[in-house]
Amino acid sequence: MKNINCAAMLVINDAGKILCVYTDWENRGYGLPCGKVDDGETTKQAAIRELFEETGFKPSGDVQFILMDSVDGAMVHTFITRLNGEQIASDEGLPSWEEHAVLLRSTNLYHKYNASVLKAAGII
Numbered sequence: 145m146k147n148i149n150c151a152a153m154l155v156i157n158d159a160g161k162i163l164c165v166y167t168d169w170e171n172r173g174y175g176l177p178c179g180k181v182d183d184g185e186t187t188k189q190a191a192i193r194e195l196f197e198e199t200g201f202k203p204s205g206d207v208q209f210i211l212m213d214s215v216d217g218a219m220v221h222t223f224i225t226r227l228n229g230e231q232i233a234s235d236e237g238l239p240s241w242e243e244h245a246v247l248l249r250s251t252n253l254y255h256k257y258n259a260s261v262l263k264a265a266g267i268i
Contacts, residue, residue, distance in 0.1 A: 148218040151190035152178035154210065154261055155201065156226050162244055162267075165198050167237035173252035174242065176261065178220065187221035199239040201227060211264040215257045222261050244268065 154176055155163035164174045177198040181190040188207060196202055203225040211222040244267050247258035262268045 149181040149187060149190075150178055150215075150218045150220045151181055151187045151194060152176045152220055152222045152261070153191045153195040153203075153207075154222060154224040154265055155195065155199075155203075156224070156265075156267075157241055158226070159241070161241040162247065163199060163201070163239060164242045164246060165234075165237040165239050169237075171253060172237075173249065173255075174246050175252060175254050175258065176222070176247075177239075180218075181221075188223060191221070191223045198234050198236045200234070203227060211261055213257060213260050215254060220257065222264070224265055 163177065165177050166174050177195045179190065179194040181187055192203060192207065204227050205225055207223050207225045209221065210224045213220050213222070244262055247262065248255055252258060259268065
């Protein structure tokens with residue numbers, strides 16, 4: 145079985161809100177911008193690419209690794225950055241700035257992973 149590597153980005157704005165992507169695909173609910181790492185791409189590069197593809201944002205500051213966790217058979221490498229700006233709609237979901245509690249709702253498919261990320265970032 146081939147290992148699947150994914151990358152995610154936790155983005156916090158100056159108001160302390162988190163950039164979430166909502167999708168009803170497979171009842172996923174709210175989550176972080178995230179996706180598979182392409183061949184020849186580092187996990188950091190993939191996190192930055194996924195952030196842009198899903199929200200239209202590019203990091204304007206440091207991008208730091210905060211957590212690696214196994215989620216549904218994939219190894220997810222999570223990074224954190226800060227920025228402000230205007231989000232865009234994407235084909236992959238609807239991005240929005242939310243309070244961290246939104247990510248913890250049990251109706252979100254990956255609420256346990258979201259909690260691990262928020263703990264690693266010192267938010268909860």
